[in-house]
Amino acid sequence: MRMASPSRVGDARWRGALAVLEEMRREPGVTRAVVAQRLGLSSGSATEITARLRELALLSEAPAAASGRGRPTTVLGPHPEGPLVIAVDLRQEDWRCAVAALDGRPEIVEAGVHAGRGPEQVIGPIAQAVRRVHTRHGRRVRAVGVAVAATVQHGRVVQAATLGWDAVDLGALASDARLPLLIGNDATLAGVAEAREGAAAGAATALHVMIEVGVGGTLVVDGRPVSGATGAGGEFGHLPLGEPGLRCPCGATGCWDLAVDGRAIARHLGEPPPDDPRTYALAAIARTSADAATAAAVGRTAGSFGGGLAGLINALDPDVVTLGGLAQPLRAAATPEFEAALTGGLMRFRRADPPRVVAAVLGQDGALHGAALTALDHVLTEAGMNAWTAALRP
Amino acid sequence: MRMASPSRVGDARWRGALAVLEEMRREPGVTRAVVAQRLGLSSGSATEITARLRELALLSEAPAAASGRGRPTTVLGPHPEGPLVIAVDLRQEDWRCAVAALDGRPEIVEAGVHAGRGPEQVIGPIAQAVRRVHTRHGRRVRAVGVAVAATVQHGRVVQAATLGWDAVDLGALASDARLPLLIGNDATLAGVAEAREGAAAGAATALHVMIEVGVGGTLVVDGRPVSGATGAGGEFGHLPLGEPGLRCPCGATGCWDLAVDGRAIARHLGEPPPDDPRTYALAAIARTSADAATAAAVGRTAGSFGGGLAGLINALDPDVVTLGGLAQPLRAAATPEFEAALTGGLMRFRRADPPRVVAAVLGQDGALHGAALTALDHVLTEAGMNAWTAALRP
DNA sequence: CTGTATAAACTCGTCCATCGAGCATAAAGG
DNA sequence: CCTTTATGCTCGATGGACGAGTTTATACAG
Numbered sequence: 001m002r003m004a005s006p007s008r009v010g011d012a013r014w015r016g017a018l019a020v021l022e023e024m025r026r027e028p029g030v031t032r033a034v035v036a037q038r039l040g041l042s043s044g045s046a047t048e049i050t051a052r053l054r055e056l057a058l059l060s061e062a063p064a065a066a067s068g069r070g071r072p073t074t075v076l077g078p079h080p081e082g083p084l085v086i087a088v089d090l091r092q093e094d095w096r097c098a099v100a101a102l103d104g105r106p107e108i109v110e111a112g113v114h115a116g117r118g119p120e121q122v123i124g125p126i127a128q129a130v131r132r133v134h135t136r137h138g139r140r141v142r143a144v145g146v147a148v149a150a151t152v153q154h155g156r157v158v159q160a161a162t163l164g165w166d167a168v169d170l171g172a173l174a175s176d177a178r179l180p181l182l183i184g185n186d187a188t189l190a191g192v193a194e195a196r197e198g199a200a201a202g203a204a205t206a207l208h209v210m211i212e213v214g215v216g217g218t219l220v221v222d223g224r225p226v227s228g229a230t231g232a233g234g235e236f237g238h239l240p241l242g243e244p245g246l247r248c249p250c251g252a253t254g255c256w257d258l259a260v261d262g263r264a265i266a267r268h269l270g271e272p273p274p275d276d277p278r279t280y281a282l283a284a285i286a287r288t289s290a291d292a293a294t295a296a297a298v299g300r301t302a303g304s305f306g307g308g309l310a311g312l313i314n315a316l317d318p319d320v321v322t323l324g325g326l327a328q329p330l331r332a333a334a335t336p337e338f339e340a341a342l343t344g345g346l347m348r349f350r351r352a353d354p355p356r357v358v359a360a361v362l363g364q365d366g367a368l369h370g371a372a373l374t375a376l377d378h379v380l381t382e383a384g385m386n387a388w389t390a391a392l393r394p
Numbered sequence: 395m396r397m398a399s400p401s402r403v404g405d406a407r408w409r410g411a412l413a414v415l416e417e418m419r420r421e422p423g424v425t426r427a428v429v430a431q432r433l434g435l436s437s438g439s440a441t442e443i444t445a446r447l448r449e450l451a452l453l454s455e456a457p458a459a460a461s462g463r464g465r466p467t468t469v470l471g472p473h474p475e476g477p478l479v480i481a482v483d484l485r486q487e488d489w490r491c492a493v494a495a496l497d498g499r500p501e502i503v504e505a506g507v508h509a510g511r512g513p514e515q516v517i518g519p520i521a522q523a524v525r526r527v528h529t530r531h532g533r534r535v536r537a538v539g540v541a542v543a544a545t546v547q548h549g550r551v552v553q554a555a556t557l558g559w560d561a562v563d564l565g566a567l568a569s570d571a572r573l574p575l576l577i578g579n580d581a582t583l584a585g586v587a588e589a590r591e592g593a594a595a596g597a598a599t600a601l602h603v604m605i606e607v608g609v610g611g612t613l614v615v616d617g618r619p620v621s622g623a624t625g626a627g628g629e630f631g632h633l634p635l636g637e638p639g640l641r642c643p644c645g646a647t648g649c650w651d652l653a654v655d656g657r658a659i660a661r662h663l664g665e666p667p668p669d670d671p672r673t674y675a676l677a678a679i680a681r682t683s684a685d686a687a688t689a690a691a692v693g694r695t696a697g698s699f700g701g702g703l704a705g706l707i708n709a710l711d712p713d714v715v716t717l718g719g720l721a722q723p724l725r726a727a728a729t730p731e732f733e734a735a736l737t738g739g740l741m742r743f744r745r746a747d748p749p750r751v752v753a754a755v756l757g758q759d760g761a762l763h764g765a766a767l768t769a770l771d772h773v774l775t776e777a778g779m780n781a782w783t784a785a786l787r788p
Numbered sequence: 789c790t791g792t793a794t795a796a797a798c799t800c801g802t803c804c805a806t807c808g809a810g811c812a813t814a815a816a817g818g
Numbered sequence: 819c820c821t822t823t824a825t826g827c828t829c830g831a832t833g834g835a836c837g838a839g840t841t842t843a844t845a846c847a848g
Contacts, residue, residue, distance in 0.1 A: 012406050012805065012834085033825060036675055045806055049826055070824025071814045151743065158743050205623045219620070226613070228711025229599045229749065238741050240635055241707035251742030252704065310646065311633035317622025347632050348645030349545065349552050355623065406805085406834065427796060439835050441798055464795025465843045 014050050014382045016041065021058060021102060021380055026074045026196070028103040031064050035071040050076070056389060057081045058102065059078045081389055083142045085375035086133055088126060088173060089368040090148040092278075093210075095122070097129040099137070100318030100372040102380070104197070106365075108120040109133060119168045127172045134175045139391045143180040144383065145188040146173055147367035149212075153230040155183050161249065162213055168174070182374050187216030188225050189370025190232050190362065194322040194372060195220035199361045203319035208360065209236065209309060210324030214257035217324075219316050259304040261326070264348045268297035270306065280324050285333040302334035303341040310345025312353060321357040324366060328359040334369040378389065408776045410435065410443050415452060415496060415774055418470040420590070422497040425458050429469040444470070450762040450783060451475045451668075452496065459676065472496040477536045477782055479769035480527055481764040482520060482567060483706065484542040486556045486672075489516070491523045493531070496774070498591070500759075503527060513562045521566045528569045533785045536778065537574040539769030541583040543606075547624040549577050556607055576768050581610030581718065582619050582628050583764025584756065588716040589614035589769060593755045597713035603630065603703060603752065604718030607671045610649035611718075613710050635702040653698040655720070658737055662691035675720055679727040689728070691730035696728035697735040704739025707749055715751040718760060722753040 016039070021168070023035045036046035053059035059082070061074035078101035085104045087098045091113040098106035110129040114122040134141050148170070150160030157168045174181035191208025200206035200220070209217040215237035219226040227233040240249050242259035260262060262277030265284045274280035288295040309321065323331060330340045346354055362369055378384060410433070427717045430440035447453035453476070455468035472495035481492045481500045487509040492500035504523040508516040528535050542564070544554030545630045551562045559697065568575040585602025594600035594614070605610040609631035613620040620626040632644055637651035644651070656671025656745055668674035682689040715759060717725060726734045756763055772778060 012409070036825095042807055044808070044824060048805080054807070066815060069810095069814095069816045069822065069823080071826065073825060151742070203623070205627075216834095221615075221620060221841080226615060226710075228712035229597070230711055232744075233599075233709070233711040235711075235741065236706045238708035239633065240701055240739060241633070241705075243700070245636075251745070252708070252739045254701075307634055307648075311635075313631045314632035314646070315627065316620075317627035317629075319623035345634060345646045347629065349547070350626075351645070391543055410834070430796095436836055437797060438799075438837070440796095442834080460844060462795080463793065463843095463845045465797060467796060593845090 001307075011200075014385045016045060016051055017058075018382070018385070020049050020053065020076070024059065025102050025104050025192045025376065025380070028077060028105070029075055031073040031075050032061065034128075035076065050074075052192050054079070056392065058083070058388070061086070065377055066105045072253060080331075081140065083138055083379055085138045085142055085379060086130055086144045086175075086198045087368050087372035087375060088130065088144065088146045089371060090122075090126065090163075091144065091367075092149050094275050096368060097126065097133065098368055098372065099133055099141075100376065102376065104369070104372050104376055106368050106372040108368075116164070117164050117296075119163075123168070123170065123172055127175065130173055130175045133383050134179065142178065142379045142388065143375040144174055145177075145189075145371035145378075146170060146181065147186045147371040148183060149186045149368055152183055152185045152188075153232045155181075155231065157183065180375075180376055180378055182304070182371075182373055184231075184371065185216065185218075185234065186226075186367040188218040188227060189374060190324055190360065190366030191218035191234070191322070191370070192223070192225050192373055193362050193366045193369035194324070194360050195225050197362075197369065198366065199322045200320040204315075205318045206322060207312060207316055207318035207321045207355075208324060209312070209327055210360075211261055211281075211305070211326040211330060213261055214255075215260055215308075215327075219318065236308075236312060239308070239311075241311060242304065256304075256308045260301055260308070260330070264301045264304065265294075265297045267302050269293060274339070278326065282329070285326075285329050288333050289383055290302040298330070299334040299337040302330050305330060306338040306341030307345045309357070314347050314350065318355050321355055322360045323357065324360040331357075408502075410439060410445055410534070411452075412774055412776070412779070414440075414443050414447065414470070415731045417473075418453065419496050419770065419774070422471060422499070424582050425467040425469050426455065426546075429470065437507055444468075447508040448473070450786065452477070452779075452782070453700055465724050475534065478531055479523055479536055479766055480538045480569075481538045481660050481762050481766035481769060482524065482538065483546075484516075484520065484540065484557075485761075486543055489520050489529065489589060489595045490762060491520065492633045492762055493535075496770065498753045498763070498766055498770055499765040500762050503764075510558070515560050517538065517562070517564065517566055523571045525566055526623055528573070535573065536773045536782065537576060537769040539583075539746065539765035539767075539772075540564060540575065540577045541580045541765040542577060543580045544594060545626055545629070546577055546579045546582075547626045549625065551577065552626075574769075574772055576765075576772055578619075578625075578765065578768055579610065579612075579628065580764075581696065581763030582612040582621060583768060584718055584754065584760030584768055585612035585614050585628070585716070585762045585764070586617070586619050587756050587763035588718070590617050591756075592760065593716045593752045593764065594714040599710075599712045600607075600714050600716060601706060601710055601712035601749075602704070602716045602718060603721055604754070605699070605720040605724060607655055607657075608649075609702075609721075610656055613712065629704060630702075633702070633705075635705060636698065650698075650702045652749055654695055654702070654724070658698065659691045660715075662694050663687060674722065676723070679707065679720075679723050682727050692724070693728040693731040696724050696732040699724060700732040701739045701743055703751070708739070708744065714751050715749055716754045718754040725751075 026330035034081035053081035057079045059075050060079045064073050066072045066073045088095045097110040100106040149162045150157045187210045194200050195206035206220045218234035232374045237257035238255045241256035242254050244254045263273050288298050310383045424523045445569035451473045454471050454473045458467050469490045483490045488507045490502050491504040494500040494504045543556045544551045581604045588594050591602035600614045612628035632649045632652035635650035636648050638648045642649035656675035658668050682692050
């Protein structure tokens, strides 16, 4: 018998196997032959690794559709009895709970609406949903990933302005103490999902920027979010890129937040701050073609967005920028203003080859996907694999 | 015989050995026993690995000073015939060329002044210096790291405003085609050095901010700079955190650059832009105690710096911020204004536990250290080790 | 000065993921 | 039906790491 030891240099037991599983989840439906070729595995190693993974219920192989001569290969997929993760997306007005296998496609199994209620009344039902899913699948469930529209530090929610909550303990969502709970900001996790399997797939450095109420986002390098020391990185909305002196609810002044969302549009129109800036912004964007004053206000807001974004591009130098939430509608509603501000704000040497700025493609599901991905990251480690094999043979 | 193959999954030949070398260079003078304990190596593995590394001239062992009972261990150090890297620091007015062994301490061996000359006349002498060092040490030299006060994209200098140069090809510095050449921005490399062995040593996420003419810097995560897609990340000075509308030589407007260096101080004093903003700023800082108008101008500049820095902290969430170049003198000259702007610009939830903001400790040598570190990173890889063993046995 | 305690190095048999060469196999094409 | 081709499978070899047992170099106690 061998003791589990934390950071062995030489414990290469899972190296090849994890590489194969990573390939499988990065591209569900790859064939064994392609994976072996990409990883530089000999066919003997591929045979041994896949056999071991099948034995451990981590992988299933199905005959691949023949394409040309030669012995047909197999397509790799998650095992029907393999590990699962639970992904939860807790949004401003509702929540969703999904299950994902190792290929990382979350399948929504429960959902609910909670608009306006306090944390106790919201967390309870979600925890019950998680517990139901956990009970249904038993030990197959290995981790819970949670995306929440809130600021997260050290894995805890420290403030949730859009939800109207203060610091909240989401520990109850782990269903029982043994399930790892991975909590992340929704914009961060959506950025991770876009960078890995969305509009920025393949980019080594992707910047995701999302407007809802204020601006969130994240820089994603090699599939991992640059989340800083406490995990609260990506609060681009609280760079003072907005109107100097304007007081932000966050406590600072001049925040970019105030210059790019519905509050900015209302201010430019001389109206009071809207209760729901998101809905207000959508309504304003919808009537730009009919109303010149609104079009001007939206244009000015889009300009603030483009100018700040150019600064972020100067500072962070991404390959691709993905726009989530209202960012894409805002750009689309005032393309000339946005583009002028963006190009004008870029350093000259960047203008020849600026990064692509594209709409996010995962839409409302980005954060949920990201939660599943993060939970899977936790499972697909040496420690996670050891835990899984231990769970298989009790 | 074995072919070098690019990305073998299973080629774990160098895993343990590289881990030991990393420990040695992170903390020159560690003992073998401590390294083995940290890496979780059995004493047998430690014996085998160190023997192999000594045999390959990668490591030397010397008896450690005895401390208490028990068989004395050995201290690990670079081998006297082991691999070397050349580090070059090309600054605004002069350059330095250093040699470093695997412990990463650059020793300056040549230097020169070039103020005001064109690239051809500057690169030639540096290339000759590199060639002399290369000739002296022969195959022991494995790579050249270059820190340059310029914007670097894809390993090439694309603009060097402070040097008064346009895009320049530094390829000649590699001495001969077989030496890998690693070119980096000086502020970025200084940040790497501060994060690994300077004021931010030990921090997982460190932000380095350096004022000279404008602002440069880098975010360093786990010892690696977040340099973006093209390597030009860290241009924080071209976030529009400055005065809106003010035109920057970079082509954009409102750049932070213009609000924090000597140009800002001059502007606040109603003077024309100085030819040498660095010297101007130093002079102004020196006379703040005597001249109230200058003190006010410096204070306003320090406030712009503190406010922008707070935004960067909000967005990037570092553990530690290191201040390089004029940043520390500026802060010291107007601490109340700086601190007020910094604290006022932080999001409220960050104020309870803000990151430490400390002076860089490597001073003028930061970039040179960073260049050596980067070159060593290139050597201390599987490929670098294979090349070294190939060079040993011709 | 000698014996004991202690910590670390060394020895050696074992393990195991991977390699690589050769063989077996399942299609497509003639 | 036989050949071609790409792939999977088998099996001995390799080599880094492990771990238990042994040796060695020092400090300390008497």
